[in-house]
Amino acid sequence: MDVFIIGITGKIGRLLARELLAKGDTVHGLVRRDGQRTDLATQGIHAVVGDLTDLSVTELADAFGNADAVVFTAGSNGGSAQTMKAIDGDGVTLAIEATRHAGIQRLALVSVLPESWRERDLDDEVEYYFTVKKQADVALSRSDLDWLILRPSLLTEDPGVGTVSLGPAEFHGQIPRADVAATLAELLHEPHVNRRILELNTGTTPIEDAVKANARASDGRAHVEQGDARSPGKQ
Template sequence: MTRIAIVGGHGKIARLLIPVLVDAGHQPVALVRNPDHTAELQDLGAEVVLLDIEASDDADFAQAFTGAGAVVFAAGGGGDGNVERKKTVDLGGSLKSIAGATAAGVSRFVQISAISVDEPLGDDVEDSWKAYVEAKREADVVLRASDLDWTIIRPGGLTDDPGTGSVTLAEKVDRGQIPRADVAAVIAAVLEDPATHRQQWEVVSGPTPIVDAIAAAVS
């Protein structure tokens, strides 16, 4: 059994990931700011550790990761248009997680990013979307430069549709949508596969079973 710390443990993807990890024999550890979410997450099978991403420092993250075998960064600043929270959560939270994992000796790190964030932005994009893309882009740059055994997953447009278990996954794919449940399944699959270390993929819905899609991408 591996303890897997999930930053942003009450997010939509995290709540779908937790039972998948439990079914695979792991112990998810959900890191959340709000103690009111504790019972719900425990019912899903997670341990809960309170951690305020914006108020905590690198050492707090390292302490929260103690005893974990892997870290999943699944946090986001929300879709409320708050530009500053893109910087403090999507970027700042990732940087603290990277530093905390390094300090705690947790080498395995999976980060949820977003499709096409390396592409130039047009002049007409909203400030909040620009801040989001720039935050994800910079967080990925820092993670790739680290000594961690990282995997970066860049999903397309997220939906709450039921998962299909099949995707299109590659370094670069055409824009599309993908259920959050399938993103969670991809995360669970790469966590246990050393061949996915230091790999970055975009992923959208598609015809290929997840295990086969990952196997093809690493071959």
């Protein structure tokens, strides 16, 4: 595959790039500084310099090149409301429009579990962050793209363990970023998992098996939908 990562210099973005390269994929990405581009070039990654908040739809679409899929892993990590809106909100909208403009179908978004931090007394800025992230999920899920939204639990720096719990609804716990990246790499290579929101937590299922299980679930859903279309009015 040829994959373009928005947020490739972030923690998950770097790990995802490494996973994809290990699979033999071609990896591209968007960076803000020339130094970052030079650093990635030593790893066999071609990067385009640009600021997500300043690029036009056409400019970002051109940066994608011949990508088979686009992954949005960029994030504001909190900060001001203006920054959150620009990256976590408008940035995703821009990526959706640019992906469509480029004629690319596959767009994967790394989001957040809605339950995150709900045990805490959250201030207005954090609540706004969750609102913007949810708006981005809604925007992508309503697009005509071959989309995928991955919602991981609380991210940690622990080494990956290679096992997860992955499905439409998962408990909120914590998970190493390395396992998030490995799961996302597997999902990108599984075309039968599409137009779905999946939540991700630590678990006991090997990542490859967890992705295959969700692919089978997607196939079953498609068969049900086709059956409903052939037999209108039947319950």
